[in-house]
Amino acid sequence: MIAIDRPLEPGVRGSAFRGALFAAASVLALALAGCQSSNPVSDLATVDLAQSSDENISSLTAVINQNPSDPEAYNVRGSAYGRGGKYREAKRDFDRAIELNPSFYQAYSNRALIQRFLGDNAAALSDYNRAIQLNANYDAAYIGRGNLYRLNGRTQDAFADFQKAIQLDTTDPRAYHNRGLIYQSQGQHAFAIEDFSTSISLSPDSAEPYNGRGVSYLAMNDDDNAFSDFNTAIKLNGNLAEGWANQALVYERRGERDKAAKSYAAAVRLDPNYKPAVDGLARTRGA
Template sequence: MPQPLSLVTRAFARGPITRSTVIEPGGRVARTTWRTAAVLGLMTVLAACQSTSDGPAVTAIALDQNQGLDQNIASLTQTVSTNPRDPEALNVRGTAYGRAGKYDAAIQDFTTALQLDPNFYQAYANRALVYRQTNQPAKAVQDYSAALQINPNYDSAYIGRGNVYRVAGRNREALIDFQRAIDLNTTDPRAYHNRGLLYQIDGQHKQAIEDFSTAISLQATAPEPYSGRGVSYLALGDEENAFTDFNAALKLDDKKAEYWTNQALVYERKGDRGKALKSYSRAAQLDPKYQPAKDGMARTRGGA
Protein backbone atom coordinates (compact mmCIF):
# COMPACT_ATOMS: atom_id res chain seq x y z
CA MET A 1 0.00 0.00 0.00
CA PRO A 2 1.42 3.42 -0.88
CA GLN A 3 2.71 5.45 2.02
CA PRO A 4 0.69 8.52 3.00
CA LEU A 5 1.42 11.95 1.61
CA SER A 6 2.32 14.72 3.97
CA LEU A 7 1.82 17.79 1.81
CA VAL A 8 -1.83 18.18 2.36
CA THR A 9 -1.31 18.42 6.12
CA ARG A 10 0.05 21.88 5.57
CA ALA A 11 -3.57 22.89 5.61
CA PHE A 12 -5.27 26.03 4.47
CA ALA A 13 -6.36 28.66 6.97
CA ARG A 14 -10.11 29.05 6.98
CA GLY A 15 -10.72 32.22 8.99
CA PRO A 16 -11.62 33.06 12.57
CA ILE A 17 -12.89 30.47 14.99
CA THR A 18 -16.45 30.54 16.21
CA ARG A 19 -18.86 27.89 17.42
CA SER A 20 -19.64 27.06 13.79
CA THR A 21 -16.02 26.53 12.77
CA VAL A 22 -13.06 24.46 13.92
CA ILE A 23 -9.39 25.20 14.47
CA GLU A 24 -8.54 22.92 11.58
CA PRO A 25 -7.92 25.13 8.59
CA GLY A 26 -5.95 22.67 7.02
CA GLY A 27 2.85 15.59 -1.68
CA ARG A 28 2.91 14.17 -3.84
CA VAL A 29 3.99 8.65 -8.00
CA ALA A 30 5.11 7.52 -11.03
CA ARG A 31 4.54 4.01 -12.29
CA THR A 32 6.45 4.28 -15.54
CA THR A 33 10.05 3.36 -16.31
CA TRP A 34 11.75 6.58 -17.36
CA ARG A 35 14.81 6.80 -19.57
CA THR A 36 16.50 9.90 -18.25
CA ALA A 37 18.16 10.60 -14.94
CA ALA A 38 15.95 13.62 -14.47
CA VAL A 39 12.81 11.53 -14.60
CA LEU A 40 14.36 9.00 -12.29
CA GLY A 41 14.86 11.99 -10.05
CA LEU A 42 11.17 12.75 -10.30
CA MET A 43 10.34 9.28 -9.09
CA THR A 44 12.74 9.73 -6.19
CA VAL A 45 11.10 12.99 -5.22
CA LEU A 46 7.64 11.48 -5.33
CA ALA A 47 8.67 8.49 -3.26
CA ALA A 48 10.33 10.72 -0.70
CA CYS A 49 7.28 12.91 -0.43
CA GLN A 50 5.05 9.91 0.09
CA SER A 51 7.17 8.54 2.92
CA THR A 52 6.89 11.60 5.15
CA SER A 53 4.81 11.10 8.29
CA ASP A 54 2.23 13.49 9.63
CA GLY A 55 3.62 13.76 13.13
CA PRO A 56 3.07 16.59 15.56
CA ALA A 57 5.87 18.62 13.97
CA VAL A 58 3.65 19.26 10.95
CA THR A 59 1.80 22.55 11.11
CA ALA A 60 -1.80 21.40 11.05
CA ILE A 61 -3.06 24.40 13.02
CA ALA A 62 -2.12 26.93 10.37
CA LEU A 63 -3.92 29.93 11.72
CA ASP A 64 -3.01 33.38 12.98
CA GLN A 65 -0.47 32.79 15.73
CA ASN A 66 -1.30 36.18 17.22
CA GLN A 67 -4.51 34.58 18.44
CA GLY A 68 -2.39 32.50 20.80
CA LEU A 69 -0.49 35.35 22.41
CA ASP A 70 -0.49 35.37 26.19
CA GLN A 71 -2.34 38.68 26.22
CA ASN A 72 -5.18 37.24 24.16
CA ILE A 73 -5.30 34.07 26.26
CA ALA A 74 -5.40 36.19 29.40
CA SER A 75 -8.40 38.06 28.04
CA LEU A 76 -10.14 34.81 27.16
CA THR A 77 -9.35 33.42 30.60
CA GLN A 78 -11.07 36.41 32.13
CA THR A 79 -14.13 35.64 30.01
CA VAL A 80 -14.07 31.99 31.12
CA SER A 81 -13.73 33.06 34.75
CA THR A 82 -16.79 35.26 34.37
CA ASN A 83 -18.73 32.49 32.61
CA PRO A 84 -17.18 29.20 33.78
CA ARG A 85 -20.09 27.12 32.48
CA ASP A 86 -20.13 28.65 29.01
CA PRO A 87 -18.92 25.97 26.56
CA GLU A 88 -18.57 28.61 23.84
CA ALA A 89 -16.01 30.54 25.87
CA LEU A 90 -14.08 27.37 26.66
CA ASN A 91 -14.05 26.36 23.01
CA VAL A 92 -12.67 29.74 21.95
CA ARG A 93 -9.96 29.67 24.63
CA GLY A 94 -9.13 26.09 23.70
CA THR A 95 -8.66 27.26 20.14
CA ALA A 96 -6.25 29.96 21.30
CA TYR A 97 -4.33 27.43 23.36
CA GLY A 98 -4.12 25.15 20.32
CA ARG A 99 -2.79 27.93 18.12
CA ALA A 100 -0.20 28.74 20.76
CA GLY A 101 0.94 25.12 20.95
CA LYS A 102 -0.39 24.67 24.49
CA TYR A 103 -2.03 21.39 23.61
CA ASP A 104 -2.73 20.00 27.08
CA ALA A 105 -4.57 23.18 28.04
CA ALA A 106 -6.46 23.11 24.74
CA ILE A 107 -7.60 19.53 25.27
CA GLN A 108 -8.73 20.37 28.79
CA ASP A 109 -10.84 23.29 27.58
CA PHE A 110 -12.46 21.28 24.79
CA THR A 111 -13.13 18.40 27.19
CA THR A 112 -14.78 20.72 29.70
CA ALA A 113 -16.84 22.31 26.93
CA LEU A 114 -18.06 18.86 25.90
CA GLN A 115 -18.95 17.97 29.48
CA LEU A 116 -21.12 21.09 29.57
CA ASP A 117 -22.58 20.49 26.11
CA PRO A 118 -22.23 16.89 24.84
CA ASN A 119 -23.68 17.91 21.46
CA PHE A 120 -21.01 20.55 20.80
CA TYR A 121 -19.70 18.81 17.69
CA GLN A 122 -17.31 21.63 16.79
CA ALA A 123 -15.50 21.10 20.09
CA TYR A 124 -15.11 17.42 19.21
CA ALA A 125 -13.52 18.39 15.89
CA ASN A 126 -11.26 20.94 17.57
CA ARG A 127 -10.07 18.40 20.12
CA ALA A 128 -9.55 15.89 17.32
CA LEU A 129 -7.18 18.27 15.57
CA VAL A 130 -5.15 18.73 18.73
CA TYR A 131 -4.96 14.96 19.06
CA ARG A 132 -3.61 14.88 15.51
CA GLN A 133 -1.04 17.50 16.46
CA THR A 134 0.08 15.42 19.41
CA ASN A 135 0.29 12.20 17.39
CA GLN A 136 -2.77 10.51 18.86
CA PRO A 137 -4.58 9.44 15.67
CA ALA A 138 -6.91 6.91 17.30
CA LYS A 139 -8.31 9.56 19.62
CA ALA A 140 -8.57 11.97 16.70
CA VAL A 141 -10.64 9.50 14.69
CA GLN A 142 -12.85 8.86 17.70
CA ASP A 143 -13.56 12.57 18.12
CA TYR A 144 -14.15 13.22 14.43
CA SER A 145 -16.55 10.28 14.38
CA ALA A 146 -18.35 11.65 17.45
CA ALA A 147 -18.76 15.00 15.71
CA LEU A 148 -20.21 13.26 12.66
CA GLN A 149 -22.59 11.20 14.75
CA ILE A 150 -24.03 14.47 16.07
CA ASN A 151 -23.94 16.23 12.71
CA PRO A 152 -23.63 13.86 9.72
CA ASN A 153 -23.36 16.85 7.37
CA TYR A 154 -20.26 18.34 8.98
CA ASP A 155 -17.83 18.49 6.07
CA SER A 156 -14.82 19.63 8.12
CA ALA A 157 -14.98 16.48 10.25
CA TYR A 158 -15.00 14.26 7.16
CA ILE A 159 -11.95 16.09 5.86
CA GLY A 160 -10.16 15.91 9.20
CA ARG A 161 -10.87 12.21 9.66
CA GLY A 162 -9.92 11.57 6.07
CA ASN A 163 -6.53 13.12 6.70
CA VAL A 164 -5.95 10.86 9.69
CA TYR A 165 -6.83 7.85 7.55
CA ARG A 166 -4.59 9.10 4.73
CA VAL A 167 -1.46 9.46 6.84
CA ALA A 168 -2.14 5.99 8.25
CA GLY A 169 -2.13 4.57 4.72
CA ARG A 170 -5.86 3.80 4.89
CA ASN A 171 -6.39 5.40 1.52
CA ARG A 172 -9.71 3.77 0.67
CA GLU A 173 -11.31 5.07 3.86
CA ALA A 174 -9.71 8.46 3.34
CA LEU A 175 -11.10 8.67 -0.17
CA ILE A 176 -14.59 7.84 1.10
CA ASP A 177 -14.43 10.67 3.64
CA PHE A 178 -13.12 13.23 1.17
CA GLN A 179 -15.82 12.17 -1.29
CA ARG A 180 -18.48 12.60 1.38
CA ALA A 181 -17.31 16.15 2.04
CA ILE A 182 -17.40 16.90 -1.68
CA ASP A 183 -20.87 15.37 -2.00
CA LEU A 184 -21.95 17.81 0.71
CA ASN A 185 -20.89 20.61 -1.66
CA THR A 186 -18.03 21.68 0.57
CA THR A 187 -16.18 24.83 -0.39
CA ASP A 188 -13.13 23.71 1.59
CA PRO A 189 -10.22 23.31 -0.86
CA ARG A 190 -8.62 20.62 1.31
CA ALA A 191 -11.23 18.08 0.27
CA TYR A 192 -10.31 18.42 -3.40
CA HIS A 193 -6.59 18.71 -2.76
CA ASN A 194 -6.56 15.60 -0.59
CA ARG A 195 -8.63 13.59 -3.04
CA GLY A 196 -6.28 14.74 -5.78
CA LEU A 197 -3.32 13.40 -3.82
CA LEU A 198 -5.01 10.01 -3.52
CA TYR A 199 -5.74 9.96 -7.24
CA GLN A 200 -2.11 10.83 -7.79
CA ILE A 201 -0.95 7.89 -5.69
CA ASP A 202 -3.10 5.64 -7.85
CA GLY A 203 -1.63 7.04 -11.06
CA GLN A 204 -4.89 8.76 -12.04
CA HIS A 205 -3.16 12.00 -12.93
CA LYS A 206 -5.88 13.52 -15.09
CA GLN A 207 -8.39 13.21 -12.26
CA ALA A 208 -5.77 14.52 -9.84
CA ILE A 209 -5.19 17.59 -12.03
CA GLU A 210 -8.92 18.31 -12.05
CA ASP A 211 -9.07 18.17 -8.25
CA PHE A 212 -5.97 20.31 -7.78
CA SER A 213 -7.45 22.84 -10.19
CA THR A 214 -10.67 22.96 -8.17
CA ALA A 215 -8.68 23.46 -4.98
CA ILE A 216 -6.82 26.34 -6.63
CA SER A 217 -10.08 27.91 -7.76
CA LEU A 218 -11.31 27.81 -4.15
CA GLN A 219 -8.09 29.22 -2.68
CA ALA A 220 -5.57 30.52 -5.17
CA THR A 221 -3.08 31.61 -2.51
CA ALA A 222 -2.22 28.12 -1.25
CA PRO A 223 0.99 26.73 -2.80
CA GLU A 224 0.28 23.03 -2.19
CA PRO A 225 -2.26 22.43 -4.99
CA TYR A 226 0.04 24.11 -7.51
CA SER A 227 2.86 21.80 -6.51
CA GLY A 228 0.59 18.75 -6.57
CA ARG A 229 -0.81 19.64 -9.97
CA GLY A 230 2.69 20.25 -11.29
CA VAL A 231 3.77 16.78 -10.20
CA SER A 232 0.88 15.21 -12.11
CA TYR A 233 1.60 17.33 -15.17
CA LEU A 234 5.21 16.20 -15.07
CA ALA A 235 4.17 12.56 -14.67
CA LEU A 236 2.11 13.00 -17.87
CA GLY A 237 5.08 14.55 -19.67
CA ASP A 238 3.67 18.09 -19.74
CA GLU A 239 6.81 19.94 -18.74
CA GLU A 240 5.57 23.44 -19.55
CA ASN A 241 2.47 23.31 -17.36
CA ALA A 242 4.46 21.54 -14.65
CA PHE A 243 7.09 24.27 -14.71
CA THR A 244 4.43 26.98 -14.52
CA ASP A 245 2.84 25.33 -11.49
CA PHE A 246 6.13 24.73 -9.69
CA ASN A 247 7.05 28.37 -10.18
CA ALA A 248 3.63 29.42 -8.89
CA ALA A 249 4.17 27.33 -5.77
CA LEU A 250 7.57 28.92 -5.24
CA LYS A 251 6.14 32.39 -5.68
CA LEU A 252 3.71 31.66 -2.86
CA ASP A 253 6.23 29.86 -0.63
CA ASP A 254 9.94 29.79 -1.46
CA LYS A 255 10.93 28.06 1.77
CA LYS A 256 9.95 24.50 0.81
CA ALA A 257 12.73 22.22 -0.38
CA GLU A 258 10.37 20.06 -2.42
CA TYR A 259 9.20 23.01 -4.50
CA TRP A 260 12.77 23.92 -5.47
CA THR A 261 13.50 20.28 -6.22
CA ASN A 262 10.45 20.03 -8.47
CA GLN A 263 11.57 23.11 -10.37
CA ALA A 264 15.06 21.63 -10.67
CA LEU A 265 13.67 18.43 -12.17
CA VAL A 266 12.12 20.37 -15.03
CA TYR A 267 15.37 22.24 -15.65
CA GLU A 268 17.19 18.91 -15.64
CA ARG A 269 14.77 17.33 -18.07
CA LYS A 270 15.25 20.31 -20.37
CA GLY A 271 19.01 19.82 -20.25
CA ASP A 272 19.77 22.99 -18.28
CA ARG A 273 21.96 21.36 -15.67
CA GLY A 274 23.32 24.67 -14.39
CA LYS A 275 19.92 26.01 -13.38
CA ALA A 276 18.95 22.57 -12.13
CA LEU A 277 21.98 22.48 -9.84
CA LYS A 278 21.17 25.95 -8.53
CA SER A 279 17.62 24.91 -7.62
CA TYR A 280 18.73 21.60 -6.13
CA SER A 281 21.32 23.47 -4.07
CA ARG A 282 18.69 25.86 -2.77
CA ALA A 283 16.51 22.91 -1.79
CA ALA A 284 19.40 21.25 0.03
CA GLN A 285 20.16 24.52 1.80
CA LEU A 286 16.59 24.69 3.08
CA ASP A 287 16.54 21.03 4.10
CA PRO A 288 19.99 19.39 4.24
CA LYS A 289 18.37 15.99 4.83
CA TYR A 290 16.12 16.12 1.77
CA GLN A 291 17.47 13.20 -0.25
CA PRO A 292 15.93 14.05 -3.66
CA ALA A 293 17.75 17.40 -3.59
CA LYS A 294 21.02 15.75 -2.61
CA ASP A 295 20.63 13.16 -5.37
CA GLY A 296 19.85 15.89 -7.89
CA MET A 297 22.95 17.82 -6.93
CA ALA A 298 25.05 14.70 -7.40
CA ARG A 299 23.61 14.17 -10.89
CA THR A 300 23.98 17.74 -12.12
CA ARG A 301 27.13 19.00 -10.41
CA GLY A 302 29.47 17.71 -13.11
CA GLY A 303 27.56 19.33 -15.94
CA ALA A 304 26.94 22.72 -14.40
Protein backbone atom coordinates in the same frame (compact mmCIF):
# COMPACT_ATOMS: atom_id res chain seq x y z
CA MET B 1 3.31 14.86 -1.14
CA ILE B 2 1.83 17.57 1.03
CA ALA B 3 -1.58 17.41 2.64
CA ILE B 4 -3.50 20.31 4.05
CA ASP B 5 -5.00 20.50 7.50
CA ARG B 6 -7.13 23.34 8.71
CA PRO B 7 -5.94 23.53 12.29
CA LEU B 8 -9.00 24.30 14.38
CA GLU B 9 -12.40 25.88 14.15
CA PRO B 10 -14.40 27.98 16.59
CA GLY B 11 -18.00 27.08 17.16
CA VAL B 12 -20.86 28.88 15.45
CA ARG B 13 -23.40 30.60 17.61
CA GLY B 14 -25.83 33.41 16.95
CA SER B 15 -25.65 35.49 20.10
CA ALA B 16 -24.25 38.70 21.46
CA PHE B 17 -21.71 36.60 23.33
CA ARG B 18 -20.32 35.29 20.05
CA GLY B 19 -19.53 38.82 18.88
CA ALA B 20 -17.73 39.66 22.10
CA LEU B 21 -15.86 36.39 22.13
CA PHE B 22 -14.67 36.61 18.55
CA ALA B 23 -13.69 40.24 18.98
CA ALA B 24 -11.54 39.28 21.93
CA ALA B 25 -10.13 36.21 20.25
CA SER B 26 -9.33 37.60 16.80
CA VAL B 27 -9.78 34.11 15.41
CA LEU B 28 -12.44 34.57 12.78
CA ALA B 29 -9.99 33.94 9.92
CA LEU B 30 -9.40 30.23 9.41
CA ALA B 31 -5.83 29.42 8.48
CA LEU B 32 -4.74 26.74 6.07
CA ALA B 33 -1.66 24.88 6.99
CA GLY B 34 0.06 21.62 6.96
CA CYS B 35 1.96 18.87 5.30
CA GLN B 36 1.77 15.13 5.15
CA SER B 37 4.28 14.77 7.94
CA SER B 38 2.80 13.90 11.31
CA ASN B 39 5.04 16.57 12.80
CA PRO B 40 2.68 19.03 14.52
CA VAL B 41 5.01 21.96 13.96
CA SER B 42 4.87 21.35 10.20
CA ASP B 43 1.10 20.97 10.26
CA LEU B 44 0.68 24.43 11.76
CA ALA B 45 3.66 26.13 10.19
CA THR B 46 1.77 28.77 8.21
CA VAL B 47 -0.79 29.74 10.84
CA ASP B 48 -0.96 33.39 11.84
CA LEU B 49 0.81 33.31 15.18
CA ALA B 50 -0.96 36.50 16.25
CA GLN B 51 -4.03 34.36 16.82
CA SER B 52 -2.16 32.46 19.54
CA SER B 53 -0.30 35.40 21.08
CA ASP B 54 -0.11 35.82 24.84
CA GLU B 55 -2.25 38.93 24.51
CA ASN B 56 -4.92 37.08 22.59
CA ILE B 57 -4.90 34.15 25.05
CA SER B 58 -5.22 36.62 27.92
CA SER B 59 -8.25 38.20 26.24
CA LEU B 60 -9.83 34.79 25.79
CA THR B 61 -9.13 33.88 29.40
CA ALA B 62 -10.87 37.06 30.51
CA VAL B 63 -13.90 36.07 28.46
CA ILE B 64 -13.88 32.62 30.09
CA ASN B 65 -13.65 34.16 33.54
CA GLN B 66 -16.78 36.14 32.73
CA ASN B 67 -18.54 33.13 31.18
CA PRO B 68 -17.12 30.08 32.99
CA SER B 69 -19.97 27.80 31.97
CA ASP B 70 -19.99 28.59 28.28
CA PRO B 71 -18.48 25.79 26.19
CA GLU B 72 -17.86 28.01 23.16
CA ALA B 73 -15.42 30.15 25.12
CA TYR B 74 -13.30 27.09 25.90
CA ASN B 75 -13.53 25.88 22.32
CA VAL B 76 -12.24 29.17 20.94
CA ARG B 77 -9.41 29.42 23.46
CA GLY B 78 -8.56 25.79 22.74
CA SER B 79 -8.34 26.72 19.07
CA ALA B 80 -5.95 29.54 19.89
CA TYR B 81 -3.81 27.25 22.05
CA GLY B 82 -3.73 24.71 19.26
CA ARG B 83 -2.60 27.29 16.72
CA GLY B 84 0.23 28.20 19.07
CA GLY B 85 1.37 24.60 19.48
CA LYS B 86 0.17 24.34 23.08
CA TYR B 87 -1.58 21.04 22.49
CA ARG B 88 -2.09 19.90 26.06
CA GLU B 89 -3.63 23.23 27.01
CA ALA B 90 -5.81 23.01 23.90
CA LYS B 91 -6.96 19.51 24.83
CA ARG B 92 -7.91 20.63 28.34
CA ASP B 93 -10.06 23.39 26.90
CA PHE B 94 -11.76 21.05 24.42
CA ASP B 95 -12.30 18.53 27.22
CA ARG B 96 -14.03 21.25 29.22
CA ALA B 97 -16.11 22.42 26.25
CA ILE B 98 -17.34 18.86 25.69
CA GLU B 99 -17.99 18.38 29.40
CA LEU B 100 -20.20 21.47 29.35
CA ASN B 101 -21.88 20.52 26.06
CA PRO B 102 -21.63 16.81 25.16
CA SER B 103 -23.23 17.58 21.77
CA PHE B 104 -20.59 20.14 20.75
CA TYR B 105 -19.49 18.46 17.52
CA GLN B 106 -17.02 21.22 16.54
CA ALA B 107 -15.16 20.69 19.81
CA TYR B 108 -14.95 16.95 19.17
CA SER B 109 -13.52 17.60 15.70
CA ASN B 110 -11.05 20.14 17.06
CA ARG B 111 -9.97 17.81 19.85
CA ALA B 112 -9.49 15.04 17.30
CA LEU B 113 -6.80 17.04 15.50
CA ILE B 114 -5.09 17.77 18.82
CA GLN B 115 -5.24 14.07 19.70
CA ARG B 116 -3.50 13.36 16.39
CA PHE B 117 -0.79 15.89 17.15
CA LEU B 118 -0.32 14.27 20.56
CA GLY B 119 0.17 10.91 18.85
CA ASP B 120 -3.08 9.28 19.94
CA ASN B 121 -4.62 8.31 16.61
CA ALA B 122 -7.18 5.99 18.21
CA ALA B 123 -8.55 8.85 20.33
CA ALA B 124 -8.50 11.14 17.29
CA LEU B 125 -10.54 8.66 15.28
CA SER B 126 -12.99 8.24 18.13
CA ASP B 127 -13.50 12.01 18.33
CA TYR B 128 -14.01 12.37 14.58
CA ASN B 129 -16.52 9.52 14.67
CA ARG B 130 -18.39 11.20 17.52
CA ALA B 131 -18.45 14.56 15.69
CA ILE B 132 -19.94 12.86 12.63
CA GLN B 133 -22.43 10.95 14.77
CA LEU B 134 -23.60 14.26 16.25
CA ASN B 135 -23.73 16.04 12.88
CA ALA B 136 -23.69 13.81 9.82
CA ASN B 137 -23.35 16.89 7.58
CA TYR B 138 -20.25 18.33 9.22
CA ASP B 139 -17.77 18.45 6.35
CA ALA B 140 -14.75 19.41 8.48
CA ALA B 141 -14.98 16.17 10.48
CA TYR B 142 -15.08 14.05 7.32
CA ILE B 143 -12.06 15.90 5.95
CA GLY B 144 -10.15 15.59 9.22
CA ARG B 145 -10.96 11.91 9.54
CA GLY B 146 -10.12 11.35 5.89
CA ASN B 147 -6.70 12.89 6.36
CA LEU B 148 -6.14 10.73 9.44
CA TYR B 149 -7.06 7.66 7.39
CA ARG B 150 -4.82 8.72 4.49
CA LEU B 151 -1.81 9.33 6.71
CA ASN B 152 -2.28 5.84 8.15
CA GLY B 153 -2.53 4.09 4.79
CA ARG B 154 -6.30 3.60 4.78
CA THR B 155 -6.64 5.05 1.31
CA GLN B 156 -10.11 3.75 0.45
CA ASP B 157 -11.57 5.02 3.74
CA ALA B 158 -9.86 8.37 3.21
CA PHE B 159 -11.23 8.67 -0.32
CA ALA B 160 -14.76 7.90 0.92
CA ASP B 161 -14.54 10.68 3.52
CA PHE B 162 -13.22 13.29 1.09
CA GLN B 163 -15.89 12.22 -1.37
CA LYS B 164 -18.57 12.62 1.30
CA ALA B 165 -17.38 16.13 2.16
CA ILE B 166 -17.48 17.08 -1.53
CA GLN B 167 -20.98 15.61 -1.88
CA LEU B 168 -21.96 17.91 1.00
CA ASP B 169 -20.91 20.84 -1.23
CA THR B 170 -17.98 21.74 0.98
CA THR B 171 -16.09 24.91 0.16
CA ASP B 172 -13.08 23.63 2.11
CA PRO B 173 -10.12 23.26 -0.29
CA ARG B 174 -8.64 20.42 1.77
CA ALA B 175 -11.26 17.97 0.51
CA TYR B 176 -10.29 18.50 -3.11
CA HIS B 177 -6.57 18.75 -2.43
CA ASN B 178 -6.43 15.53 -0.45
CA ARG B 179 -8.67 13.63 -2.87
CA GLY B 180 -6.34 14.88 -5.60
CA LEU B 181 -3.39 13.37 -3.74
CA ILE B 182 -5.15 10.00 -3.74
CA TYR B 183 -5.94 10.22 -7.45
CA GLN B 184 -2.31 11.14 -8.04
CA SER B 185 -1.03 8.18 -6.03
CA GLN B 186 -3.19 5.94 -8.22
CA GLY B 187 -1.85 7.44 -11.45
CA GLN B 188 -5.17 9.13 -12.28
CA HIS B 189 -3.53 12.43 -13.07
CA ALA B 190 -6.34 14.01 -15.08
CA PHE B 191 -8.68 13.64 -12.09
CA ALA B 192 -5.92 14.83 -9.76
CA ILE B 193 -5.36 17.97 -11.83
CA GLU B 194 -9.08 18.73 -11.76
CA ASP B 195 -9.17 18.41 -7.96
CA PHE B 196 -6.02 20.47 -7.43
CA SER B 197 -7.48 23.15 -9.71
CA THR B 198 -10.67 23.26 -7.64
CA SER B 199 -8.59 23.52 -4.46
CA ILE B 200 -6.67 26.42 -6.01
CA SER B 201 -9.90 28.20 -6.92
CA LEU B 202 -11.02 27.93 -3.29
CA SER B 203 -7.65 28.93 -1.82
CA PRO B 204 -5.53 30.71 -4.46
CA ASP B 205 -2.86 31.77 -1.96
CA SER B 206 -1.99 28.22 -0.87
CA ALA B 207 1.20 26.81 -2.37
CA GLU B 208 0.53 23.11 -1.85
CA PRO B 209 -2.17 22.52 -4.50
CA TYR B 210 -0.03 24.28 -7.12
CA ASN B 211 2.81 21.97 -6.21
CA GLY B 212 0.53 18.94 -6.32
CA ARG B 213 -0.92 19.91 -9.68
CA GLY B 214 2.57 20.48 -11.04
CA VAL B 215 3.53 16.92 -10.11
CA SER B 216 0.60 15.55 -12.09
CA TYR B 217 1.37 17.80 -15.05
CA LEU B 218 4.94 16.52 -14.93
CA ALA B 219 3.72 12.92 -14.88
CA MET B 220 1.74 13.71 -18.04
CA ASN B 221 4.88 15.21 -19.66
CA ASP B 222 3.38 18.70 -19.62
CA ASP B 223 6.58 20.33 -18.45
CA ASP B 224 5.52 23.89 -19.23
CA ASN B 225 2.41 23.83 -17.04
CA ALA B 226 4.31 21.89 -14.37
CA PHE B 227 7.08 24.51 -14.34
CA SER B 228 4.54 27.32 -14.06
CA ASP B 229 2.85 25.64 -11.09
CA PHE B 230 6.13 24.95 -9.28
CA ASN B 231 7.19 28.57 -9.76
CA THR B 232 3.86 29.75 -8.35
CA ALA B 233 4.20 27.39 -5.37
CA ILE B 234 7.66 28.81 -4.62
CA LYS B 235 6.40 32.38 -4.98
CA LEU B 236 3.61 31.68 -2.49
CA ASN B 237 5.84 29.76 -0.08
CA GLY B 238 9.58 30.03 -0.55
CA ASN B 239 10.14 27.60 2.32
CA LEU B 240 8.56 24.67 0.48
CA ALA B 241 11.50 22.32 -0.14
CA GLU B 242 9.42 20.10 -2.38
CA GLY B 243 8.56 23.04 -4.64
CA TRP B 244 12.24 23.90 -5.15
CA ALA B 245 13.12 20.26 -5.83
CA ASN B 246 10.31 19.93 -8.36
CA GLN B 247 11.37 23.14 -10.10
CA ALA B 248 14.89 21.72 -10.22
CA LEU B 249 13.61 18.53 -11.82
CA VAL B 250 12.08 20.51 -14.69
CA TYR B 251 15.35 22.39 -15.17
CA GLU B 252 17.16 19.05 -15.20
CA ARG B 253 14.78 17.59 -17.77
CA ARG B 254 15.44 20.66 -19.93
CA GLY B 255 19.19 20.11 -19.67
CA GLU B 256 19.73 23.29 -17.59
CA ARG B 257 21.86 21.54 -15.02
CA ASP B 258 23.34 24.65 -13.43
CA LYS B 259 19.89 26.06 -12.68
CA ALA B 260 18.76 22.65 -11.50
CA ALA B 261 21.67 22.44 -9.07
CA LYS B 262 20.82 25.83 -7.58
CA SER B 263 17.20 24.85 -7.04
CA TYR B 264 18.14 21.45 -5.58
CA ALA B 265 20.56 23.24 -3.26
CA ALA B 266 17.76 25.56 -2.10
CA ALA B 267 15.61 22.51 -1.34
CA VAL B 268 18.42 20.84 0.60
CA ARG B 269 19.00 23.97 2.67
CA LEU B 270 15.33 23.92 3.65
CA ASP B 271 15.22 20.18 4.31
CA PRO B 272 18.58 18.38 4.41
CA ASN B 273 16.75 15.04 4.71
CA TYR B 274 14.60 15.42 1.60
CA LYS B 275 16.07 12.60 -0.48
CA PRO B 276 14.87 13.70 -3.96
CA ALA B 277 16.65 17.01 -3.43
CA VAL B 278 19.79 15.40 -2.01
CA ASP B 279 19.97 12.94 -4.89
CA GLY B 280 19.22 15.64 -7.47
CA LEU B 281 21.95 17.88 -6.10
CA ALA B 282 24.42 14.99 -6.28
CA ARG B 283 23.50 14.45 -9.95
CA THR B 284 23.81 18.09 -10.99
CA ARG B 285 26.49 19.53 -8.70
CA GLY B 286 29.43 20.92 -10.61
CA ALA B 287 27.48 21.24 -13.83
